[in-house]
Amino acid sequence: MAAEKAALGEILRPIKGRLRLAVAAQAVSAIAGVVPFIAIAELGRVLLDNEPDRSDQAWTITAIGAGALLVRLIFMLAAGALTHFADNELQLHIRRGLVARLARVPLGWFSERNSGTVKKAVQDDVDAMHHMIAHSMLEMTSATVVPAASLAYLFWVDWQMTLVTIAPLVIGLGLYSITMAGMAKHLPDYDRAMGAINGSAVEFVQGISVVKTFGQSRRAHQKFRDAADDFAAFFLSWVRSTLNSKAAAEIVLSPIAVLVAVITGGAIFVTDGRLAGVDLLPFALLGIGLTAPVLALFYASYELRFAKAAAERVSEVMNAEELPVAESPRTPSGHHVSYQNVRFSYDGKKEAVAGVDLELAPGTVTALVGPSGSGKSTLATLLPRFGDVTGGSLSIGGVDIRELALDDLYRRVAFVFQDVRLTQGTVADNIRMARPDATAAEVADAARAACVHDVIEALPRGYDSVVGEDARFSGGQAQRVSIARALLADTPVIVLDEAAAYADPQSEAAVQDALSELTRGKIVLLIAHRLSTVVDADQIAVLEDGKIVERGTHTELVAREGRYARMWHAHERNSAWQPHRPTPATTVSAVPAGGTSR
Structure with missing residues (x-):
């Protein structure tokens, strides 16, 4: 895992500055995206207040909310443009680097690897990093900043009600952690099962002419079917092992579950006089928005994991040992x-x-x-x-x-x-x-x-x-x-x-x-x-x-x-x-040294 992280860091080095700038812009955009909800909550508190003549304050809050939407749009577009341009440049840089490196490795390096391996590094693995660079980093930034900004405001309103609001979030995170641990444990088995299917499929296709000639197509096909059945059985077992915790996490983190918690806790606090009715509005507005970024954070972590693995494979090619080149080449005398x-x-x-x-x-x-x-x-x-x-x-x-x-x-x-x-x-x-x-x-x-x-x-x-x-x-x-x-x-x-x-x-x-x-x-x-x-x-x-x-x-x-x-x-x-096997009409034969050369 450390090697994958180091490989990804090394590959991202040329665009790290722009990525940091994009993350900062996305953070501003995320904060600005929370402001309109805060503005609505504050506007509700102002309009529902019994104090007279607070229209100026209401219009100010409205202007702040509208301005925040414009700021969010500008910074979101800027962040997206930065990451996409950075990804474009990085892909060009990596592919040029890969081609340049492949031009300098010993020819035997290619003999040890098939064309699919090289194509995967140059094309597929570089593409695999696109979503992480252009999208996932921004999604992870939003998924971190939005809950943090929302919780900061909610704690300012009422810390006790905030604890009630985040209770489903804490429980859901615990359940998701169990799910993720179970999935990570079986990922190597998943790779092996997929490898068995791919290997049996390639073997069957490449050897189809031979197995058909000897009437063994049913037997050869059975190997692929067995591999597919084994994968299906493994995958179903894998899904069943994480089904309960994942389903429970999805239910607990759903907006409805959070809203139920907010309404229930709010009703208790308002009845006891520990919370004003108007102060329940911010929790109803922002509380249900806390879970969506957390789910996005989990999905983005998957993209990050795949990107790290892809980066390690690309790094292996980028760091392939080059064929040494003489600094002062010599010219042979003859061809012996x-x-x-x-x-x-x-x-x-x-x-x-x-x-x-x-x-x-x-x-x-x-x-x-x-x-x-x-x-x-x-x-x-x-x-x-x-x-x-x-x-x-x-x-x-x-x-x-x-x-x-x-x-x-x-x-x-x-x-x-x-x-x-x-x-x-x-x-x-x-x-x-x-x-x-x-x-x-x-x-x-x-x-x-x-x-x-x-x-x-x-x-x-x-x-x-x-x-x-x-x-x-x-x-x-x-x-x-x-x-x-x-x-x-x-x-x-x-x-x-x-x-x-x-x-x-x-x-x-x-x-x-x-x-x-x-x-x-x-x-x-x-x-x-x-x-x-x-x-x-x-x-x-x-x-x-x-x-x-x-x-x-x-x-x-x-x-x-x-x-x-x-x-x-x-x-x-x-x-x-084998008298039927033809004898070559001509063989490569010796020609005197004085023979003509084309």
Whole structure:
């Protein structure tokens, strides 16, 4: 809770001055809003008094009440304008800060989080703070000032009658405290129950094709139904546990209950002569208005709780560790890539890469193979700085990549992965992402080389079609668009995560042709999942537990009858067992260093 409060305070720092001014204006507005009721009460006391010729006093009280209404309106509008403008500026400040921070975090940070998490922080959580900033703070101010001002006046009129008036308020607050305590205790259970529903729903939707194929849709759907039933049972139990105290609090804090208390107590005091009949009027007017602000205070506290939680999530993104940037960048001499005793750990404990030495020469293809979790992807993604090595060094052209300017690094290293990401912009903008100044002709040439030009031309607006609107690509087509992007970048080093592994059979050959064009004459680091795609690689590094246990060409490794040979024989048996599975028409192959580069 303290962390959430600190996070909210830090986020609100840029607008704290204006918020204080808005709260002060709202406090003046709230006090001014009580004055007309006091004026009516005092006017009644004057008009019902037997003393003659008090018309001047009556008109003065009336003018004060009318003037207070005008003051209330002016200051209320001022407070609302201040908070809304402050909220507008804060949202702009936060979103700019988030985008700027996300542009500087390691690319691996995004691999650990899905797009929904980032979207929630940038959009949903920032929006969640709007009501608290623009409305709840003002509502809480009114809910505090109005009862305080009213009670101050009522105590001045008669302190005993004031105690009678606030008795329902005290009882109602006690009952609401019991309700709030019960609700707070079950909030973690509520979050877990909602998480179970969301998780089962996503699992069912994402796996619908598989479960339907195997006739298990009823069983998969049952998991979601069970989660929904469990949530319903929990929620009903939660509501029932707080129902009695909440209902009692609502009844006690209702205007009717307060009015009954005022009339009953007033009748007793007037009959006993302890209170003049005319003095009962202020309590009837202001007493019934004491409970509404208190209820508003409870509801505003909910908004504050959600805003604090949202602020903490936003702060986590705002404080994400940035990728270190060299103060005095160096320029490499050539493009030779060298891994020297490279180590990397995600959690600072177990190493995903444990002391790897690897040399990647220009014009060669190096394939990384090994079982799942062996460190292939981690080793490859260190090259484009998805994360920084925690030991050893990784250099290009004799310069540690941490000493390169990021723009320089990404002019030298491109990557094409299985999980294609296309932004919601035009197809042309997606291709020219690495080179925003590329001409339309250069974009089209890259698309032709990636075997996707005809697909794009067939779209309603061609290269001006917007991805997600009038441009919808299959997996293989989207992959070729990403390859066109890499072709246009024309970097000397390419990192591939076997981009055609999940392409549909119709587009697999086209993707392989595009990859061959992309990798011609380049340094290629290939993460291989199918051994048939690496038989022509210049060197194959076999990884296990983050270490290279074998290296050599396909022929050499098969002849050694080691780890790679066993994997290859298993691959051959699997291929023989599935004769229907197509063999790629083309694989990424080595090109002599003197080969042409696009």
